[in-house]
Amino acid sequence: MHSMRFMALTAVAVIAACSDDTITNPAPVIPQATVLTATGNIAPEVDAFRTLLGASNGATPGEQPGGRREISWDGAGANPFNNKNDFPADFFNTNVKSGAVFTTAGTGFRNDSTLFAEINPAYASQFNFFSATKIFTPVGSNQLDQLFQVAGQPTPAVVRAFGIVFSDVDVAGKTTIQLFAQDGSSLGIFAAPVRSDAAGLSFLGVTFDQPIIARVRITLGTGALAANANDVTDGGTSDLVVLDNLIYGEPKKAF
Numbered sequence: 001m002h003s004m005r006f007m008a009l010t011a012v013a014v015i016a017a018c019s020d021d022t023i024t025n026p027a028p029v030i031p032q033a034t035v036l037t038a039t040g041n042i043a044p045e046v047d048a049f050r051t052l053l054g055a056s057n058g059a060t061p062g063e064q065p066g067g068r069r070e071i072s073w074d075g076a077g078a079n080p081f082n083n084k085n086d087f088p089a090d091f092f093n094t095n096v097k098s099g100a101v102f103t104t105a106g107t108g109f110r111n112d113s114t115l116f117a118e119i120n121p122a123y124a125s126q127f128n129f130f131s132a133t134k135i136f137t138p139v140g141s142n143q144l145d146q147l148f149q150v151a152g153q154p155t156p157a158v159v160r161a162f163g164i165v166f167s168d169v170d171v172a173g174k175t176t177i178q179l180f181a182q183d184g185s186s187l188g189i190f191a192a193p194v195r196s197d198a199a200g201l202s203f204l205g206v207t208f209d210q211p212i213i214a215r216v217r218i219t220l221g222t223g224a225l226a227a228n229a230n231d232v233t234d235g236g237t238s239d240l241v242v243l244d245n246l247i248y249g250e251p252k253k254a255f
Ligand SMILES: [Ca+2]
Pocket: 072, 073, 074, 129, 130, 131, 132, 133, 134, 135, 244, 245
């Protein structure tokens, strides 16, 4: 995907270099997005987003005509990986067929039932879950990508909507999702709202009319979790943020 982005940028640069000064290249048209955000009691907005996408397809294998998929991290199938740093990147399209795979520049992923208190005891008073009781983070990085596949198949797919629940967003503009089309072009960067209460949950959901999202880059605050890293609200220097529910449109085979 990175190489595709590079190729797209190169193509633009070549066209610009060859064009006559009097001709203005048309700006790329980015499809209109509908954005839902919430903090505090986020449940009504999360439900509104689910309704917008349609009925849950659970872990039904194969491309479904419509509806949504959702990852809550809470299922018993993930228990063997709880509270370790080796949660499988493809768990949610192999063990559970929900059409999602993850990548990170860090060293792994962690599905956690202790609010990450085993990494740093101070985290128990920072983080919270939306769906009880597990939450998720990349390890050694505050960034991860979600890519889509046809449920249960290694076939690249696109979705029309993506929503995410964050825990403990303290700094404005730093916790974001960037959506990318299949050709690597950006569909926009969207920021999560800063938490409004002690529960600390924020929701951000983006929908398009058509399934055009091939990849989502999720940036969690400004630093990675670590034994010696406290949150900016607890004597540390980074805004630490983790994630809970991921809600997205049915993955459709990308052509
Ligand atoms: Ca959860």
